[in-house]
Amino acid sequence: MKFSEVADLLRGQDKVLILTHRRPDGDTLGSAAALCRMLRDLGKTAYMLKNFGTIHLFASYVEPYGAPEGFKPSFVVSVDTASLDLIQENGMGYADGIDLAIDHHPSNSRYAKKTYVDPKSASCGEVIYALARELTELTREIALPLYLAVSTDTGCFRYGNTTAQAHRVAAELMDTGIDAYAVNKAVFSTKTFKRLKLEAMLFEGLELYDGGTVAVAVLTRDMMNRVGATEDDADDLAAFARQVEGVDVGVTIRELDPGSCKISLRSSPAVNSSKVCALLGGGGHAAAGGCTVEGTVDEAKEAILKALDTVWKR
C-alpha cells in the first residue's frame, strides 16, 4: 500500500477507533494520540480504545482520547502493532475486523485488511508525522505525542536505530513550540525510588566473568517483593549489566516463578545474542536476545554461560 493511499483512505473515514499494543510504550500511545487528534482536526469522530496497561508516565498524553463505552466504530486502525497477538487485550474483539495497520516493524504479519509499514522509520511516530504533514496542520497537540513516540523508541536519540530522519522529525516537532525538555526530563531523567533500590541491589550482586567482559545480574522474586517493586520499576533492567565499562555481554536473569527464569542478553558486536539464546530455545537480534529456562537461578546462570561459551570463541 502506498503512502498516498493511506492518506486517502483515512480522509474517507469517520467514527474511527485506534488500537495500540500490549504493554504500551511511548511509540504506540503517542502515535495513536497524534493520529486521533489529526482525525478530529479533520472534523471526524475518533477515539483510542483505552489501554489499561498504560503506565502513569504516559497517561496524560492519551487522556483526552479514550473511547466512551458503547462507541461503535466504522473503521478500526492499529498503530505500531506487528501481529494480532500483540493487540491490546481488550481490543481482541476487533481482531477480525482491523481495517488498517500502520506500523514500522518489518515483521508486521499483515493481519489487517490493509497494511502500511515503513521499516525505515525508527518509530511508528515518524510514519504518523508524515501523515500529519499530508493531512492537516502540525499543531502542538499533534507534535507533543509524536515527540513522545519518536524519543521513546530511540531512547532519546541514543539507540542504534536512531536515524538522520528521526532527528529531522524531532526538529520539525520542536519548531511547533512544544516543551520537549519536559518530556525528556520525565521519561529519561527520572527514576522511581524503588527503581533505584533495584539497581543498587542488582549492582550489589553483579558478577563479572572472563576478565570483566561478561557481567551477570540477577533479579529474584524475593528482591522484587522486598522492594515492593512493580513491573514499571523493573522495566528495561536488562540493560543494566551491559552498561559496565569493558563488558561485551550483559546477562540478566529474572526469576519469574520458583523454577522458571527469563534470561536477557545484551551484547557488543563481538557476540551474537540471538545465536546464544537460540541454543536455549529463545531468539532475538544480534545485539539483544532472550530465552526462558526452567530451573533455578543458578541453573539458568550455568546454562546461559555454557551457551555463551559455545557461540563466543574468544
Next chain:
Amino acid sequence: MKFSEVADLLRGQDKVLILTHRRPDGDTLGSAAALCRMLRDLGKTAYMLKNFGTIHLFASYVEPYGAPEGFKPSFVVSVDTASLDLIQENGMGYADGIDLAIDHHPSNSRYAKKTYVDPKSASCGEVIYALARELTELTREIALPLYLAVSTDTGCFRYGNTTAQAHRVAAELMDTGIDAYAVNKAVFSTKTFKRLKLEAMLFEGLELYDGGTVAVAVLTRDMMNRVGATEDDADDLAAFARQVEGVDVGVTIRELDPGSCKISLRSSPAVNSSKVCALLGGGGHAAAGGCTVEGTVDEAKEAILKALDTVWKR
C-alpha cells in the same frame, strides 16, 4: 564580528594552533578536532595544543591533531572557552595573543583580539559545523568529532538546551555515514564499575525531606578513597539526587577537604537554585547552582537546607 568575516579570517591564515578549555569536555575537544581537520583540508598547517586533562573516552578524537613540541603558530584560536582563566593550563602562555575566540557562551568575556559568539547554539560544535559548511566539504572525519560535540553538550539531545537546530545539525552529520551509535554507546550508555559503586553508595545514603521533594546525597573523601575513584568516576554525580521521582530539589554535598564542602543544587522550575546558592556565596542558573561551605558535611547540609527554606516558600 559577522559569521562571514570569521570564515574569511580563517581562510587567510596558516600555522594555526587551537586551544581548548580546562577539564575539556566533548564540545571543546570535538569542536577543536573538527576545526583542525577543516583547516588541514584547506591545505593549512593546523594543530591542537594537547590538553592533558583529556579523559580516556575522548582521546581518540584528538589523537591525530596534537601539536609537536616546538610548533610556532602564526594564529591562535580558542574554542568553547568563555574566559581567559578557563583556557587549558598549558595554553596560558598564549593568553595575551589569542587571535580568535569561537564560542557559544553568551558570557564570553571578549578576551581574544576577535570574538565570534553564537549564543543560540546549544554547543560550540554547531558553530564549527556552520563554518565547515562555509569553508570545506563535510567529511566523516569532520562530522564525527562534531557529533561528539553536539551530543555531549546536549546530553544526547536530552537537556533543556537542546534545540531544533541541534537536531538538524545531528541529522546532517549522520548523513555523512558516521557511526553515531558508537559515540552514544561509549559516552552515554557506559559507566565504570567504580562509578556504579559510587552511585550505589550515594543511593544508600540518600536522604529525603519535605515529603520526598528534597533529596540530599553526600559524597565524602572516604567514599572516594574506599572505591579508589577518580574525578572521572565522580563526574556529574551532582545530577544523581535530582533524578528521583517526585524530587524538586536535588542537593549533592561533596567533601573536598576536612572542613570544606562543595554543594551542588539541581532544581525543578519550582525553585531557583541560583538564589539559594547565592545565600551561601555561590551562584549559577535557575535549574543548577553551586556554592562552597566551610564546615563539616553535617554543617553544610544544615546550611543549605536553611538557605533552601529561606528561598522556597512552600
